[in-house]
Structure formats: C-alpha cells, structure tokens
Amino acid sequence: MNEQHPIRPSLLTTVAVCAALTLVATGCARGEDDAAAPASDGGGEGQAQVLDEAASGDETCSAADHGIEGFDLTDKKVGFSQSEAESNPFRITETQSIKDEAEERGVDLITSNAQSDFAQQISDVQDLMSQGAEVLIIAPLNSDGWKPVLDAAEADSVPIITVDRPINGTACADFVTFIGSDFVEQGRRAADQMIDTLGGEGEIAILLGAPGNNVTTDRTDGFVERIEAEAPDVEIVFEQSGDFTREGGQSVTEQLIQSEPDIDGIYAQNDEMGIGAVTALNGAGKEPGDVAIVTVDGTEAAVEHIVDGWISAVVESNPRFGPLAFEAAEAFGAGEEVGTNLIITDREYDAANAEEELSNAY
Numbered sequence: 001m002n003e004q005h006p007i008r009p010s011l012l013t014t015v016a017v018c019a020a021l022t023l024v025a026t027g028c029a030r031g032e033d034d035a036a037a038p039a040s041d042g043g044g045e046g047q048a049q050v051l052d053e054a055a056s057g058d059e060t061c062s063a064a065d066h067g068i069e070g071f072d073l074t075d076k077k078v079g080f081s082q083s084e085a086e087s088n089p090f091r092i093t094e095t096q097s098i099k100d101e102a103e104e105r106g107v108d109l110i111t112s113n114a115q116s117d118f119a120q121q122i123s124d125v126q127d128l129m130s131q132g133a134e135v136l137i138i139a140p141l142n143s144d145g146w147k148p149v150l151d152a153a154e155a156d157s158v159p160i161i162t163v164d165r166p167i168n169g170t171a172c173a174d175f176v177t178f179i180g181s182d183f184v185e186q187g188r189r190a191a192d193q194m195i196d197t198l199g200g201e202g203e204i205a206i207l208l209g210a211p212g213n214n215v216t217t218d219r220t221d222g223f224v225e226r227i228e229a230e231a232p233d234v235e236i237v238f239e240q241s242g243d244f245t246r247e248g249g250q251s252v253t254e255q256l257i258q259s260e261p262d263i264d265g266i267y268a269q270n271d272e273m274g275i276g277a278v279t280a281l282n283g284a285g286k287e288p289g290d291v292a293i294v295t296v297d298g299t300e301a302a303v304e305h306i307v308d309g310w311i312s313a314v315v316e317s318n319p320r321f322g323p324l325a326f327e328a329a330e331a332f333g334a335g336e337e338v339g340t341n342l343i344i345t346d347r348e349y350d351a352a353n354a355e356e357e358l359s360n361a362y
Contacts, residue, residue, distance in 0.1 A: 047360045049318050052345045055182055060337035061172035068157040071134075071333040073326070074106055079133025081125045082113040083141035083165075088246075088272055089299040093362040094139060094164065094319035101322030105330075118142050125149045129158060135333075136160045137325050143168045143214050150174045161328055163321040165214060171340035176332050179324050179342045181317050183215050187222025189348060190294045193313035194223075194265050195231045197292040202264030204292075205238035205256050207249050207277060209269040216241075219269045219296060238263070242273040249276025257284045265292040271302035271314065278310045298349065300361040306354035314354075316346040319362065 063070045080102075086092045095111070102109035110131055114121035118141045125138060129152060136158055140146070146167045153160055160167070160175040167175055194204060206223070209216035227234050238256055242248030249268055253276065256263060268274035274295030281291055288309030295302055298316035305311040324342065332338045349357060 047318065047347065049320050049324050049344045052343045055343035056339050057341050059171060059340045061176050061340050062337050063332055063335055065172050066159060066176060068159065070335045073330045073333050076134040077108045077110065077132045078102060078135045078137060079128030080109060080111045081121060081128060081138045082111065083121055083139050084116045086113065089362050090297055090319045094321060097320040097322035098137060098325065101326045105326055107326065114141060116141060118145065122149055126152060129156060134158055135329050138162050140165045140167050159332060161325050163325055177328050177338050177340050177342055179321055179328065180344065181346055182343050183218030184222035186296050186315050186317060186346065187219040188226040189315045190267055190296055191223045191226035193294045193350065194267055194292060195234060197312045198234060198265055200231050201233035203235050203237045203260065204265035204267060205260065205263055206236060207252055207266060207268040207273045208239055208241040209244045211241050216269060223267055242276065244270050244272060246272040246276040249273030250280045253277040253280035263291055268293065268295040271295045271297035271299040274311060275301055275305065278305055298361050300358065303349050303354050303358050303361040306349055306351060313348060313350040315348050318344055318346055
C-alpha cells in the first residue's frame with residue numbers, strides 16, 4: 001500500500017487490516033493490493049467494513065494535534081449517540097456493532113437514542129458528557145447545528161468520532177475523524193445499475209430520502225450526474241420524498257403508479273423505501289421485473305427481493321462501524337495519527353450474486 005495515504009500506521013499493512021477488521025484468512029491472503037476489497041467476516045453475520053484508502057485522503061489527526069493528552073481507551077467511558085429509532089435494519093445493526101465492539105474490548109459504553117429528533121440528539125450528547133463520557137461516537141441525524149456540542153467537547157477535552165454522516169466542522173479541531181460511505185458515489189453506482197438494467201433508456205422515478213438531509217442530497221447528486229453523463233435516453237420523470245421509510249416508499253409509489261403507470265424504473269434512496277415500492281407495485285398487479293428497482297443499503301429483506309426478482313440491484317451502505325470506530329479511538333488515544341476522513345468500501349448485490357452473498361446482508 002502507498003504510505004502517502006496514511007490512515008493510521010497499524011492500518012497500513014494487510015496483516016493489520018485483517019486483524020483490526022476481523023476479516024477471514026482467505027480475504028487477507030489476496031495480498032496487500034487487494035486488502036481494501038470487500039470480504040466476509042467468516043461468521044455468516046456479514047461483511048466487516050474495509051477502508052477505501054484512495055478515497056480516504058491524506059489528512060490525519062493525533063491527540064497532540066487535537067490538543068489533548070493521550071489515553072488508554074479501556075480506562076475511558078465511551079458515549080454513543082444514535083440519531084434514529086432502532087426500528088430499521090441499518091440502525092439496529094449500527095448500534096449493535098458499537099455495543100458488540102465495546103464489549104469485545106472491555107470498554108465502558110453508555111448510549112442514547114434521539115428517535116430522529118435533532119434537538120433531542122444535541123441534548124442526548126450533552127447528557128452523555130454529564131454522565132462522564134470521555135470519548136464520543138456520534139451517528140449524527142444532521143450535519144449542521146452541532147456547535148453547542150463541539151464547544152462543550154472542546155472545553156472538556158472529549159474527542160469526537162462521527163460515523164455514517166459527518167458533522168460540519170474543522171477536522172482535528174472539532175472532531176477526530178469521520179467514518180462512513182461516499183454517498184455521492186453510492187448514487188453514481190445506483191445509476192450505473194439502473195442504466196444497465198434498462199439498457200440505457202426509459203422513464204424513471206426517484207424516491208428521495210428525508211428532505212434537507214445530506215445523504216438525500218448526495219445520493220441524488222451522484223445519481224443524476226451519472227444519468228446525465230452516461231444515459232441521455234434515461235429520463236427522470238418523478239421525484240418525491242418517501243422520508244427513508246417503508247410506509248413512505250409504498251405511499252409515494254402508489255401515487256407514482258397513478259401519475260406514471262408505465263414507469264420503467266425506480267431508484268429508492270434506501271432499501272426500506274424500495275421494499276415499500278415493491279408492496280405498492282405488487283398491489284397494483286405488477287409482476288417481478290416489470291419495473292426495475294435499484295436501492296441503497298444492503299438489508300437482508302432487500303437482497304431477498306433480488307432473489308425473488310422484484311429488485312434489480314442494491315448498492316450497499318455498510319452500518320457495521322464498531323470495529324473501525326473503536327480502532328480509531330484506540331489509535332488516537334495511543335498518540336498515533338488517525339485519518340480524518342475514513343471512507344469505506346461498499347459492495348453491490350444483483351441477480352448474479354444475491355443468493356450467494358445473502359449472508360453478508362444485514
């Protein structure tokens with residue numbers, strides 16, 4: 001690997017990547033150049049996250065850079081703030097990954113859940129600090145509006161690691177690192193799948209995520225950019241928010257069927273909306289394959305719908321942040337350089353691999 005792209009020293013060799021992320025030996029044996037490729041964790045419980053070194057960039061942060069003293073993570077209380085209710089597979093898996101890794105490492109963990117209320121999440125994080133959290137792992141609901149938390153964390157020398165969605169601020173001043181997917185690239189890959197499925201032509205709809213959410217914006221931008229550049233005969237004729245929910249996806253698709261009964265494809269910006277679209281299409285008398293559906297997430301239910309023919313492809317967004325988040329916190333506390341923007345590699349599921357790879361879904 002190219003050492004001009006420092007993530008952290010112990011993640012710069014194949015052996016260390018495999019040890020840190022619990023990848024199976026067959027995944028490690030592919031060699032240094034392939035260390036960032038997706039691999040199963042070997043337990044039938046899904047793929048561990050793997051860093052995309054090229055996308056992660058060069059900027060790093062250490063405790064000294066951040067202006068705080070080093071520490072042993074096992075001596076610290078860690079606070080985890082979940083943004084949304086653990087009622088969908090992504091959030092369930094994300095929270096469980098954090099809990100499992102804390103238990104594995106013997107770290108004292110306290111948690112909170114804001115139930116999709118941003119003001120509550122700000123209050124939750126402040127409360128975690130009042131309960132003695134000395135390191136914070138945050139899955140932000142939104143990227144903006146975090147100044148009260150950032151100021152309090154700076155005053156108390158509490159390092160912040162963000163997962164899934166970033167916090168807008170200055171790296172290594174306001175937070176240590178962001179660990180997550182490239183949402184714009186997810187949109188591009190979804191567009192590639194749609195173009196391939198439709199043969200480069202047709203009318204399609206976009207089921208948008210939550211309004212004002214950076215994930216919605218990025219997954220839209222990447223998708224539209226790729227469609228406009230690569231498939232001028234694919235026309236986007238309908239866009240409406242399903243708010244990242246199954247019920248929203250079903251309701252919007254029912255409206256879509258009324259206004260565009262001959263729609264060729266649906267891009268759902270998460271699996272839950274895509275599954276809702278399947279319900280609506282089935283209820284309208286459509287057959288599997290009548291409408292190409294491409295989604296983002298990688299849930300077991302969505303991948304099963306590839307197997308049964310209702311969904312064409314799923315671009316993964318891997319929620320298993322626990323190992324990388326705690327690895328970053330441990331390295332930071334030990335005085336090592338940690339990349340400030342750690343982008344993970346996400347797989348894709350389609351008809352060619354869905355049945356074989358179903359165990360990696362969540």
